[in-house]
Amino acid sequence: MPVQKISIQEFLLLAQKHTVLDVRSPAEYQHAHIPGAISLPLFSDEERKVVGTCYKQKGREAAIKIGLDYFGVKMRPMVEEVEKMVGSHGSKQLLVHCWRGGMRSAAVAWLLSLYGFDVYVMEGGYKVFRNWVLAQFEIEDHFKVVGGYTGSGKTPIIHALQQAGKAIIDLEALAHHKGSAFGALGEAPQPKQEMFENLLALELEKKRNAPQAAEGIWLEDESQRIGNLQIPMALWYRIRKSPVYFLDIPFEARLDYITEHYGKFAQADLINAVLRIQKRLGGLETKNSVQYFLENKPAESFRILLTYYDKWYFKGLHNRENLSQILNKIPCTGVDTETNTKNLLACTTASTL
Numbered sequence: 001m002p003v004q005k006i007s008i009q010e011f012l013l014l015a016q017k018h019t020v021l022d023v024r025s026p027a028e029y030q031h032a033h034i035p036g037a038i039s040l041p042l043f044s045d046e047e048r049k050v051v052g053t054c055y056k057q058k059g060r061e062a063a064i065k066i067g068l069d070y071f072g073v074k075m076r077p078m079v080e081e082v083e084k085m086v087g088s089h090g091s092k093q094l095l096v097h098c099w100r101g102g103m104r105s106a107a108v109a110w111l112l113s114l115y116g117f118d119v120y121v122m123e124g125g126y127k128v129f130r131n132w133v134l135a136q137f138e139i140e141d142h143f144k145v146v147g148g149y150t151g152s153g154k155t156p157i158i159h160a161l162q163q164a165g166k167a168i169i170d171l172e173a174l175a176h177h178k179g180s181a182f183g184a185l186g187e188a189p190q191p192k193q194e195m196f197e198n199l200l201a202l203e204l205e206k207k208r209n210a211p212q213a214a215e216g217i218w219l220e221d222e223s224q225r226i227g228n229l230q231i232p233m234a235l236w237y238r239i240r241k242s243p244v245y246f247l248d249i250p251f252e253a254r255l256d257y258i259t260e261h262y263g264k265f266a267q268a269d270l271i272n273a274v275l276r277i278q279k280r281l282g283g284l285e286t287k288n289s290v291q292y293f294l295e296n297k298p299a300e301s302f303r304i305l306l307t308y309y310d311k312w313y314f315k316g317l318h319n320r321e322n323l324s325q326i327l328n329k330i331p332c333t334g335v336d337t338e339t340n341t342k343n344l345l346a347c348t349t350a351s352t353l
Helices: 008-015 026-031 045-058 060-072 075-086 103-115 125-136 154-163 171-175 193-208 211-215 233-240 251-262 267-276 283-294 298-318 337-352
Strands: 004-006 019-022 093-097 118-122 143-147 167-169 217-220 244-248 327-331
Touching: 004 008, 008 093, 008 118, 008 125, 019 075, 045 060, 060 103, 075 103, 093 103, 093 125, 103 118, 118 125, 125 193, 143 154, 143 233, 154 167, 154 217, 154 337, 167 193, 167 211, 171 193, 171 217, 193 211, 193 217, 244 337, 251 298, 267 283, 267 298, 283 298, 327 337
Parallel strands: 004 118, 019 093, 093 118, 143 217, 143 244, 167 217, 244 327
Antiparallel strands: none
């Protein structure tokens, strides 16, 4: 079967069922890639550099000859590697892409097709995928936002909403960060910004096409920045204009929750987290917070920090346009996921009547 060129939409649809091979260099793949794609580089990083330099200095034909020198010795190992990927019962259909849908994807697609695989190449390559990603953040999705001061247990409620059959997107899970100065504790390293956007775009596309999306996609209220990553501006503005369901939980209940969940981390890590915000926290509060950790009094340190974060959240909440029209306060006696989720859903139902 000859190699078939397909659009980005067809590619993403088939990618849900079949193996996707990214034949760009290892460095390109490591920087960012289509989620789920497997790296099968035609050239190493150094080889790609040599071919690119030759193309600029001597032209296309000379570059192709050098590329063939590199490619020739890799043909059999590449075929055998793909065979291992798909296994004896794997699909014979493969999706291949490079940066712009050019010679690299054409070469690998030709080889795999010659061996007997059904190969599809994405027109325009990863560059077209990135254009598709950025376009997803401009779509007018209907969001519902779970709000509340730090320590309100918003993330568990997002997951409870998913269990209740609602469409949700866990921004913090995608970012590998919980948002505050302590947000990296216990998390895997954050992806690069481009990779975060790729993950987020596919998640948005998936959730907006789900039946539950008609009643809104639930998100946790976030700052525009989550650790080292930024929510794309167009998307963040849309979230800021969406209805907020604010869990109004007493300070002491939230303090107990924060102390239980973050107090278990190493003292040095907690202190380093405080030092990261010392300019905004202030010299005296930083000193006192660090001292409480050193004295093994984490609750007293978190009391200082929670007061600080409450002020910042209050400011961010009230900077929203038309706040009175989008804010729905839900009184809660404590941080109880089951009870607060029920109250939130009851408030949602009441607000739509």
